[in-house]
Amino acid sequence: MAEQASSEKKSKPGFFKKMGKSFKDMKGEVKKIVWPSKSSIINNTIVVIVVCLIFGAFIWGLDAVLTGLVRLVLNNA
Missing domain, CATH: 1.20.5 (Single alpha-helices involved in coiled-coils or other helix-helix interfaces)
Known part of the structure; x- marks a missing residue:
């Protein structure tokens, strides 16, 4: 045992x-x-920055339009 x-x-x-x-x-x-090459890292970084800028501009524009609509509604109420 x-x-x-x-x-x-x-x-x-x-x-x-x-x-x-x-x-x-x-x-x-x-x-x-398999590590990415330096050029693919740079290209991907540029794409990410451009997409962030585009979405940022879109959100900024949407915010400006909605803010204007809210002010218009509140001033008329």
Whole structure:
């Protein structure tokens, strides 16, 4: 009975072995990553900035129109 309990403990991997295996697996996955080139990063950044400016201008215009409508309604009420 005591021998069976000790053999079960030996067959289970320890916490540090599991952590080591996890880090080895992560290292292997990081090696598989295809990083974008500098030019694609610059192009994507420009696209994001332009889209943000367009949406910002749209929201600003919508806000100005709705503010004018609210003032018109409140002044006539």
